[in-house]
Amino acid sequence: MYIHTPFEENRSYLDTLTKLFNLSALTINEAEFQLVYDELGLQLFKKDEPKLGAIRVDFVTGAVAHRRKFGGGKGQAIAKAVGLNKGAVPTVLDATAGLGRDAFVLASMGCKVVLHERNPVVAALLYDGLQRAYQDAEIGEWVQSTMRLEFGSSHDLLEQAGWRPDVVYLDPMFPHREKSAQVKKEMRVFQDLVGNDLDADALLPFALQLATKRVVVKRPDYAGFLNDKTPSMQIKTKKNRFDVYVNAAMK
Numbered sequence: 480m481y482i483h484t485p486f487e488e489n490r491s492y493l494d495t496l497t498k499l500f501n502l503s504a505l506t507i508n509e510a511e512f513q514l515v516y517d518e519l520g521l522q523l524f525k526k527d528e529p530k531l532g533a534i535r536v537d538f539v540t541g542a543v544a545h546r547r548k549f550g551g552g553k554g555q556a557i558a559k560a561v562g563l564n565k566g567a568v569p570t571v572l573d574a575t576a577g578l579g580r581d582a583f584v585l586a587s588m589g590c591k592v593v594l595h596e597r598n599p600v601v602a603a604l605l606y607d608g609l610q611r612a613y614q615d616a617e618i619g620e621w622v623q624s625t626m627r628l629e630f631g632s633s634h635d636l637l638e639q640a641g642w643r644p645d646v647v648y649l650d651p652m653f654p655h656r657e658k659s660a661q662v663k664k665e666m667r668v669f670q671d672l673v674g675n676d677l678d679a680d681a682l683l684p685f686a687l688q689l690a691t692k693r694v695v696v697k698r699p700d701y702a703g704f705l706n707d708k709t710p711s712m713q714i715k716t717k718k719n720r721f722d723v724y725v726n727a728a729m730k
């Protein structure tokens with residue numbers, strides 16, 4: 480993987496990232512993707528996409544930061560899906576963390592969230608976004624106390640988890656139906672990098688065993704149920720839905 484910085488003083492941080500996420504061993508097409516660390520933080524570029532397609536994690540000033548301040552709070556579908564509207568604040572294991580946006584929304588409503596991500600490049604981007612958030616004067620303290628990243632596959636990590644979260648949250652990649660021109664550039668780069676999570680069905684049984692209260696699966700509205708399993712209830716938004724599996728012991 481080609482990873483570059485224009486600033487010599489950031490070399491050792493990049494070496495740390497390379498070691499933590501084993502980036503030097505990556506076999507993704509080096510001519511196609513580049514990781515660059517500059518004053519904006521770590522960014523992923525795809526060569527044939529213009530700058531708009533760059534991906535980085537920004538909890539401090541990005542769209543999720545705006546949503547934290549002005550979003551719908553506990554009235555949001557995701558909040559209802561994890562049971563936040565019922566008063567209690569659940570602990571959440573986000574087993575398919577991606578760029579951490581959903582996890583951040585949940586953390587900003589008070590949930591403690593452990594994030595699992597298996598893709599080394601996505602995990603490095605997320606790690607870098609979290610480091611910048613941890614150091615921020617306004618949100619640093621609560622992000623440090625609510626969001627923690629674990630690098631690895633949930634197929635292993637869920638089985639080995641030494642604790643039981645109230646909620647396991649799953650949002651695996653699903654084949655996109657829209658024509659590629661309609662999909663946002665950033666999303667296209669992300670999809671090209673990660674591909675589809677074709678092994679996601681197998682996560683549901685582990686998740687159901689682990690969660691003490693419920694498992695929430697985010698799906699595009701046209702997608703079937705994960706592992707063909709009918710949920711206890713569904714919460715729908717414009718393009719997605721949350722399939723909620725309430726732990727039988729809680730019913």
Ligand SMILES: C[S@@+](CC[C@H](N)C(=O)[O-])C[C@H]1O[C@@H](n2cnc3c(N)ncnc32)[C@H](O)[C@@H]1O
Binds near residue numbers: 575598
């Ligand atoms: C659609 S994205 C999640 C987006 C995320 N909800 C957000 O708000 O940014 C799916 C992510 O899950 C990760 N993933 C899929 N299966 C996984 C597994 N078994 N263990 C860890 N990460 C996984 C993929 O690498 C990808 O980054």
